[in-house]
Amino acid sequence: MSALRKDAFAERLPDEVEIKNAEQLRTIIASQLKSEEGAQISLAQPTGEVKTITLSPALAASFMEVLRLVSTGRGFRIIPVDAELTTQEAADCLNVSRPYLIKLLEGGEIPHIKTGRHRKVRASELFAYKQKRDDTRSSALGDLAVLDAENGFI
Template sequence: MTTALRHHTLLPPGGSQRDLAHAAEALHGHTRLVGPDGTEIKLPGEVFAALREVVEALSNGLAITIAPHTTQLTTQQAADILNVSRPTLVKLLEGGEIPFEMRGRHRRVRLAELVDYQERARVRRRSALDELAREAAEDGSYDAVDQLPRTR
């Protein structure tokens, strides 16, 4: 029997954030959960990190959306995660930016490869912005515009 994957949004509790803040603080350095009956559960590192992020966000008054993903994605699922069109994703795949597998006539993308690509793209963007800012500071154009030009 298969279970349907669905996303779920958790809202911060309406009462005091003090208990959540205490829980977030207590999670730093502990990798075991103790249930109400005293049973201890050792958490894998990935689960522990996710739980800590959830509790910290909720303690700061933020909502959390939990959305399970399969680890093998269709091109449409991968494009949706990257927020690009499917043809754009296919260009990235065919250009070697993101590894993929062929299943018959269909391309499949591993979620881990997609996350790696997102991080590489983020680093490239940050590096390019840093370089632009450095060049602008060197040639004096960084301070050249005192205000935005009128467009109307």
């Protein structure tokens, strides 16, 4: 167990020390989090000087999500919105098989770029598809819950 590992979590899972560190930092940020204002945290410099930093709500939420993943022992990968992904990377992001993703691309469900034999998917297009898919699923689950309630299954 080494707290000094520098390789990214996209290539490995966090070790025990990193999990504990992430949980501690997550607890600190959560205790300072105010929904409208973000979070204010104070950090001590090596010189002993203390600096207070205000995290915007979006930045605090992003940090909390990363820390949640690490504190639960999961790896993660950060994908810039303007990135172009391979079909395998895009399939992994959607948690589907590569052949299924190819069907989505060929069916026009997700816009893509073809260079020679290779296809590239813009992360922004993939995220838009994923959001639309998730919204459709959520709506369908809501409809099922209403039907269950109407038919006395709840």
